[in-house]
Structure formats: C-alpha cells, structure tokens
Amino acid sequence: MSVLEARNIVKVYGKAEAEGATTALNGIQLSVTKGEFLAIMGPSGSGKTTLLNILSGIDKPTSGEVLLGGVMLHDMDANSLAQFRRKQLGFVFQDFNLLDSLTVKENIMLPMILEKKSVSEMEEKVQELAGLFEIEDILHKYPYHISGGQQQRTAVSRALVNDPQIIYADEPTGNLDSKSSTTIMECLEKVVKELSTTVLLVTHDVFAASYCQRIVFIRDGAIHSSLEKKSERTKFLDEVMEHLTLLGGN
Numbered sequence: 562m563s564v565l566e567a568r569n570i571v572k573v574y575g576k577a578e579a580e581g582a583t584t585a586l587n588g589i590q591l592s593v594t595k596g597e598f599l600a601i602m603g604p605s606g607s608g609k610t611t612l613l614n615i616l617s618g619i620d621k622p623t624s625g626e627v628l629l630g631g632v633m634l635h636d637m638d639a640n641s642l643a644q645f646r647r648k649q650l651g652f653v654f655q656d657f658n659l660l661d662s663l664t665v666k667e668n669i670m671l672p673m674i675l676e677k678k679s680v681s682e683m684e685e686k687v688q689e690l691a692g693l694f695e696i697e698d699i700l701h702k703y704p705y706h707i708s709g710g711q712q713q714r715t716a717v718s719r720a721l722v723n724d725p726q727i728i729y730a731d732e733p734t735g736n737l738d739s740k741s742s743t744t745i746m747e748c749l750e751k752v753v754k755e756l757s758t759t760v761l762l763v764t765h766d767v768f769a770a771s772y773c774q775r776i777v778f779i780r781d782g783a784i785h786s787s788l789e790k791k792s793e794r795t796k797f798l799d800e801v802m803e804h805l806t807l808l809g810g811n
C-alpha cells in the first residue's frame with residue numbers, strides 16, 4: 562500500500578520563462594509504500610530540500626500532485642493543512658529543534674498537547690517511546706544537559722507521539738559524530754521495524770543512507786536512478802559509494 566505518492570512534481574522558482582527563473586524539480590514521480598525506509602540523495606543543488614518541502618506541504622509545487630495516505634496535500638486550505646501536518650507527519654531535523662526551556666519529557670509531549678490529548682494518554686506514550694529509545698533516565702533533563710545522540714533520540718520520540726503516517730528526516734546525522742550517527746540510524750531502523758512507520762530520509766551521508774531499504778538519487782531536479790538493498794548494510798554502503806562516483810557531483 563502506498564503511503565506517499567508524488568505525481569509529476571515540477572517546481573520553478575521565479576516566474577516561469579522569466580530571466581532568472583530556476584527549475585528546481587522537473588517531473589518527479591515517487592511512490593513510497595507503508596513501512597518503507599527510503600533515502601533521497603543527490604548532489605548539492607539537485608533539489609532535495611525543495612522536494613522535501615513539497616512532500617511535507619511546506620511549499621507548493623508549480624504543477625503536479627502529492628498524495629499522503631490518499632489525501633491530496635495541496636488541495637487543503639492553510640488550516641486543514643496545518644492540522645494534517647501536525648497529526649500525520651513527523652519531522653526530524655539536523656539541528657534537533659528541541660526547545661531549551663522545556664525538559665526532554667515536555668519536548669516529547671508538546672505535539673500531543675497541541676492535539677489536546679489527555680494527560681494519561683500523554684504519559685503512556687512518553688513512557689512507551691522513552692523505553693523504546695532508552696531515554697527514560699533523562700526525561701527530567703533539559704536539552705543542553707544531554708548529548709547530541711540523546712537530543713536526537715528525543716527528537717525522534719517527539720516526531721512519533723501522534724502516530725504519524727510518515728517521518729521526514731532532513732540530514733538527521735548532519736551534526737553528529739559517528740557513534741551518535743549510528744545510534745540515530747539504529748533508532749530510525751527501529752521506527753520502521755518495530756512501529757511499521759514509514760521513514761523518508763534526505764541525506765548527503767552515505768553511511769546514513771546505507772541503513773535504508775531503497776535510495777533514490779536525484780540530479781538536476783529529476784530522478785536519476787535508484788538502488789535497493791539486497792545484501793547486508795556494509796555491502797550496500799560500498800555499492801552506494803560506487804554509484805555516487807558514477808553519478809558525480811559532491
């Protein structure tokens with residue numbers, strides 16, 4: 562079953578045909594199935610951020626359609642879209658985006674408070690996710706008193722509290738050392754395997770992408786190729802490196 566479907570997405574910045582207009586995406590077709598762990602890779606300027614912004618409803622395509630759980634994302638008015646995004650999408654960012662004035666527990670609860678969930682429901686969810694991601698002991702701490710890996714596990718828990726259909730992770734390993742990168746990728750793997758939540762990752766990091774089941778490579782705003790993981794992760798990583806060399810760019 563397809564959770565996310567992008568149909569012929571075109572994005573032109575500036576007035577089409579005007580001088581200085583940039584075609585950032587040029588007919589992207591993408592279908593993501595439930596429980597899939599997918600990475601999007603591509604050289605700088607290839608359109609990854611633009612695509613992520615469109616797939617998450619932050620930006621509108623110039624033409625084309627995005628269906629999330631069968632719902633046409635860009636047909637909604639601003640209020641319905643904001644509500645839909647809060648309930649159906651989870652986000653994990655490179656710089657965590659945790660609020661320093663709130664504890665780990667309060668950060669995790671925040672999206673549920675906005676959804677007006679009951680206290681008992683919130684407590685139960687926090688305990689479930691804190692157990693899964695091994696952060697029970699730091700729930701009372703503030704973000705500046707915990708490590709980057711722990712901040713990221715907090716951010717993943719926060720992204721999951723409203724049981725979203727999909728998690729978008731934008732360079733989640735970008736600010737982490739290799740040990741924390743491993744931890745976060747194992748966390749996202751857990752999200753897919755144990756909660757069957759779909760994860761779509763945008764990354765430059767070959768190591769991070771090697772955790773995914775499928776990698777879609779974009780270049781100059783179009784899908785260039787894709788790779789599926791058929792063997793163990795380390796072999797897949799070699800395969801991806803080789804593919805990126807053929808693809809060129811940085």
Ligand SMILES: Nc1ncnc2c1ncn2[C@@H]1O[C@H](COP(=O)(O)OP(=O)(O)OP(=O)(O)O)[C@@H](O)[C@H]1O
Binds near residue numbers: 575604609610611
């Ligand atoms: N707001 C904007 N206005 C005009 N052009 C833009 C805008 N945002 C991005 N672009 C252009 O669209 C193209 C794709 O940019 P995008 O940021 O999506 O690439 P990217 O693959 O995410 O790059 P990076 O890996 O460096 O973050 C680039 O040519 C960029 O200069």
